[in-house]
Amino acid sequence: MSDIEIGRSKRGRRVYAFDDIAIVPNRRTRDPEDVSVSWTIDAYQFDIPVLAAPMDSVVSPATAIRIGQLGGLGVLNLEGLWTRYDDPEPLLKEISELPADEATKRMQAIYAEPIKPELVTSRLAEIRAAGVTVAGALSPQRTQQLYKTVVEAGVDLFVIRGTTVSAEHVSKNQEPLNLKEFIYELDVPVIVGGAAGYTPALHLMRTGAAGVLVGFGGGAASTTRASLGIHAPMATAVADVAGARRDYLDESGGRYVHVIADGGLGNSGDIVKAFSVGADAVMLGSALARATDAPGRGMHWGAEAHHPELPRGNRVEVGSVAPLEQILFGPSSVPGATVNLIGALKRAMATTGYSDLKEFQRVEVVLAPYHA
Numbered sequence: 001m002s003d004i005e006i007g008r009s010k011r012g013r014r015v016y017a018f019d020d021i022a023i024v025p026n027r028r029t030r031d032p033e034d035v036s037v038s039w040t041i042d043a044y045q046f047d048i049p050v051l052a053a054p055m056d057s058v059v060s061p062a063t064a065i066r067i068g069q070l071g072g073l074g075v076l077n078l079e080g081l082w083t084r085y086d087d088p089e090p091l092l093k094e095i096s097e098l099p100a101d102e103a104t105k106r107m108q109a110i111y112a113e114p115i116k117p118e119l120v121t122s123r124l125a126e127i128r129a130a131g132v133t134v135a136g137a138l139s140p141q142r143t144q145q146l147y148k149t150v151v152e153a154g155v156d157l158f159v160i161r162g163t164t165v166s167a168e169h170v171s172k173n174q175e176p177l178n179l180k181e182f183i184y185e186l187d188v189p190v191i192v193g194g195a196a197g198y199t200p201a202l203h204l205m206r207t208g209a210a211g212v213l214v215g216f217g218g219g220a221a222s223t224t225r226a227s228l229g230i231h232a233p234m235a236t237a238v239a240d241v242a243g244a245r246r247d248y249l250d251e252s253g254g255r256y257v258h259v260i261a262d263g264g265l266g267n268s269g270d271i272v273k274a275f276s277v278g279a280d281a282v283m284l285g286s287a288l289a290r291a292t293d294a295p296g297r298g299m300h301w302g303a304e305a306h307h308p309e310l311p312r313g314n315r316v317e318v319g320s321v322a323p324l325e326q327i328l329f330g331p332s333s334v335p336g337a338t339v340n341l342i343g344a345l346k347r348a349m350a351t352t353g354y355s356d357l358k359e360f361q362r363v364e365v366v367l368a369p370y371h372a
Contacts, residue, residue, distance in 0.1 A: 015236035018264060018273045022368040028353030032346040036356045039281050041258050042189040042210050044133050044156060047071025048328065048342055049281035049357060051260065054137035054161060055303075056080040056092065057289045057296025061126045066293070066324055068132025075135040075159050075283075076123060078150060079142055079303065083120045084113040095315065096297035103315045107306035115142070117149045124153040137161045139303070140177050151188060160192045161213060161262075179207040194262055196232035201241040205248040205257045213283060214241045215263030227312040234264040235277050242278025242361070267337035268344035275345070276363045286316075290338055291324040 003011035039049035052059045052067045054077035059067075061082060064074030081088035091110055098106055120136070127134045136150050137159035150158065160179075183190045193213025195201040204212050216232040238261050245259050261274035262283040274282050289300035298320040304313030321327070322339050330340025337344065354360040 015233045016367070017233040018235050018270045020233075020367060020369045021235050021273055021277070021365050023273065023276045023348065023352055024364040024366055025351055026353045026364065030350040030353055030355060032343070032350040034355060035346045035349045037342060037345055037349075039357065041157070041191075041281070044073075044189075046073055046133075049275075049279075050328070050342075051075055051135075051281060051283040052288050053262070053283050053285035053302075054078075054080070054159060055285050055289070055301065056082070056088075057300040057302075058285055058294060060295040061123050063288075063291075063294060063324065064127050064135075065130040065132055067288075068127070068130070070325055070328055072328070073133055073135055073157070074127075075137050075157075075161075076127065077303075078120050078123075078136045078138050078146065079115055081110070082123050083115050084111070086119070092295050093297065095301070096299045098315070100315075104305065104311050107301070107315065108308055108311075111306045112308070115146070117146065120146060120149050121153045124150070124155055128154050133157065135159060143177055143182070147182070147186075151186065155188060157210075158186065158188050158190045159213075160190060162194065179204070179209075183208040191258075191260065193260070195241055196237050198240040198244045201244040201259075202248055205244060205252075209257060211258035211260050211280075212241060212245075213260050213262040214238050214279070215261065227310065234261065234270075235273060238274055238279050239277040245278070268341045269337055271341055272345055272348040273365075275357055275360050276365055278361050280357065284341075286318050287338065287341060288324065288327065290318050290321045291327050292320045292322060293324050294320070 004014055006012050037048055039046050048071045050072035052074040054075040056077055059074050059076050064076050067074035081091055085091060095107060124134055124136055133156045135157040136155050138146055139162045140160055143160055189210035191211035192204055192209045194215045195204055195212050196216040201212050214237050216230060241259050245257050249256055258280040259278055260281045260283055261279040265271050265274060265282055265284055266286050271282050286300050288294060289296050298317060299315055300318045301315040302313050305311055305315055321334055327339050328342050330343045332339035349360050352363050
């Protein structure tokens with residue numbers, strides 16, 4: 001791919017967001033009922049390729065259980081309100097009602113409460129008791145401190161999720177997490193990210209990760225692009241990481257690492273396009289925060305929104321449009337591609353003639369920018 005001249009001393013690569021591309025039908029079509037969207041990672045199989053993002057506005061123990069019952073995977077934020085407070089419901093309600101000009105400061109105060117290991121254990125035990133797959137997420141900074149508590153609590157899938165996660169973090173002040181040693185010593189599969197391109201993703205795959213999260217600064221509640229000037233347009237980012245997956249498959253002699261798009265997936269069309277450029281699954285935040293039974297009560301925020309030194313996110317209003325089951329499976333009675341996400345994915349696959357997600361990664365993609 002050729003570079004574009006930005007100025008006499010700088011060139012840059014042209015990259016694409018989901019809004020810049022579209023998929024194209026082929027000669028064959030299928031019945032949507034004949035399409036499979038099941039997904040398997042390690043020993044765990046799911047009816048739908050959806051992970052609920054570890055954000056307090058999206059996943060509580062109750063919604064993690066419900067998403068598991070619906071065939072997906074709810075990932076609990078192990079640094080969130082549910083592991084800091086015995087009863088976070090009043091605080092969730094307060095956050096949802098805060099005036100915009102007071103939200104950041106008040107959230108910083110609320111999240112200053114220390115994480116309690118006993119709550120980590122009890123929340124994960126609650127999810128396990130419901131008989132669904134158990135997944136919890138920590139940032140790289142907290143992983144060394146809490147991972148033993150998490151594993152001993154019986155987690156099935158361990159997620160290390162940060163704004164960006166590197167296999168080669170360098171620090172003069174503290175010993176960095178050695179991902180390769182850490183993953184090797186664990187008895188559970190690890191999903192790690194975000195990664196924004198081919199090389200960092202390839203290095204993460206070499207650590208032994210079962211899956212790599214793809215995304216940087218693209219979520220609805222993120223202002224990383226404005227704060228730090230860093231952003232990875234998702235169509236190119238996912239395709240680059242899918243290229244790393246292909247090359248690592250050859251390098252490793254057949255080890256397949258799953259690519260999970262994480263960010264910029266606000267509607268069903270974005271989700272469809274993520275699979276078209278190589279994703280195996282999607283991690284959804286705002287799309288599920290719109291559920292009437294989501295913890296955020298129509299508001300959505302991530303850890304960046306209450307960072308104690310440099311907030312790089314907002315608490316944003318996404319609204320409440322339908323129950324979680326209806327958002328995933330319909331029927332839809334509202335326009336805007338926010339309800340019946342799985343139905344839309346199946347119909348897109350059927351319309352273009354593909355019967356499963358691996359096949360659908362080969363669908364024809366064209367450049368078709370439509371900017372509102």
